[in-house]
Amino acid sequence: MAEERPPGRLPQGDLGRRIEQRRRELGLTVEDLAFRAAMAPAYIEHLEQHSTAAPEAGTLLRLAGALRTSVTELGGGHADLPSGLGQAARTxxxxxxxxxxxxxxxxxxxxxxxxxxxxxxxxxxxxxxxxxxxxxxxxxxxxxxxxxxxxxxxxxxxxxxxxxxxxxxxxxxxxxxxxxxxxxxxxxxxxxxxxxxxxxxxxxxxxxxxxxxxxxxxxxxx
Missing domain, CATH: 2.30.110.10 (Electron Transport, Fmn-binding Protein; Chain A)
Structure with missing residues (x-):
């Protein structure tokens, strides 16, 4: 996945719920995600349980990479847009x-x-x-x-x-x-x-x- 430049601030949305939803879609435990993102499991739990949490841009990029998604998706930036906006894969x-x-x-x-x-x-x-x-x-x-x-x-x-x-x-x-x-x-x-x-x-x-x-x-x- 191409590197994504983090936006100045997250679009309005429930970051914690989106992190948890994507983690469950991938079949990951909190510990699995923490290992992938090189973060403490307690911090992942904190993000999932507190919708007002505002992690730094670098943290968001690591989370997005570990969850195989984008910072915009985690922030709910595509909530009012149809699925399938990305370009077709090369293969x-x-x-x-x-x-x-x-x-x-x-x-x-x-x-x-x-x-x-x-x-x-x-x-x-x-x-x-x-x-x-x-x-x-x-x-x-x-x-x-x-x-x-x-x-x-x-x-x-x-x-x-x-x-x-x-x-x-x-x-x-x-x-x-x-x-x-x-x-x-x-x-x-x-x-x-x-x-x-x-x-x-x-x-x-x-x-x-x-x-x-x-x-x-x-x-x-x-």
């Missing part, structure tokens, strides 16, 4: 993913996009989802666009882009969208779902998408 490698890898990448929760056909045009909307009992499930409210796909074949897409390394992956699920109305089934989903919808509000309509087909692709570097 990209494109591969198709098997079903097992697709299921692993879907994991148990996250933000995905449901694509439905409406009378006017196809529409794609993001939703917070979980994987429960081998199906995509999410909560919404009556009258939303996503409910126009009920009892029909829909597509559901999840992806992850790493701008710092110009690599990423995407997984597409095809299946029939069904509303879950049985009280016991709703209770079961509510107990196992990872998080509430970020959009907030009264979102008590549960939708389930069976995984009748899975496809995926990955771009990384040699």
């Amino acid at each position: 990209p490698r494109f591969t198709e993913l098997g079903e097992e890898d697709c299921r692993r990448l879907l994991s148990t929760h996250g933000v995905g996009r449901i694509a439905v056909s409406t009378e006017a045009a196809p529409v794609v909307v993001p939703v917070n989802y979980s994987v429960i009992d081998d199906a995509i499930v999410f909560r919404t409210q009556a009258g939303t666009v996503s409910l126009q796909g009920l009892d029909r074949e829909v597509a559901f897409e999840v992806d992850r882009v790493d701008d710092a390394l110009s690599q990423g992956w995407s997984v597409v699920v095809h299946g029939t969208a069904e509303q879950v109305t049985d009280p016991d089934a709703v209770r079961h989903l509510a107990e196992r779902a990872y998080s509430a919808p970020w959009a907030g509000g009264e979102r008590d309509v549960w939708v389930r998408i069976g995984m009748s087909a899975l496809t995926g692709r990955r771009i990384d570097t040699w």
Whole structure:
């Protein structure tokens, strides 16, 4: 990764949360990150737990390098920008993913996009989802666009882009969208779902998408 000149000050953002999130994405412990960045584990913990911490520019560069990202990303400078702003890698490698890898990448929760056909045009909307009992499930409210796909074949897409390394992956699920109305089934989903919808509000309509087909692709570097 090319050396990045630190900005005069960090863009507004929660540095501690972003450090912890990136560390967990890479599967690193606090001790692992401290070793990579040549810092004390207690200092890493301090940064993660105190959102107002303001480390020096050199420290930020070392952290960004250890986390394989950029100072701007750690500071939240790209929060309002789409992913994929970086240049393509010099030696990209494109591969198709098997079903097992697709299921692993879907994991148990996250933000995905449901694509439905409406009378006017196809529409794609993001939703917070979980994987429960081998199906995509999410909560919404009556009258939303996503409910126009009920009892029909829909597509559901999840992806992850790493701008710092110009690599990423995407997984597409095809299946029939069904509303879950049985009280016991709703209770079961509510107990196992990872998080509430970020959009907030009264979102008590549960939708389930069976995984009748899975496809995926990955771009990384040699």
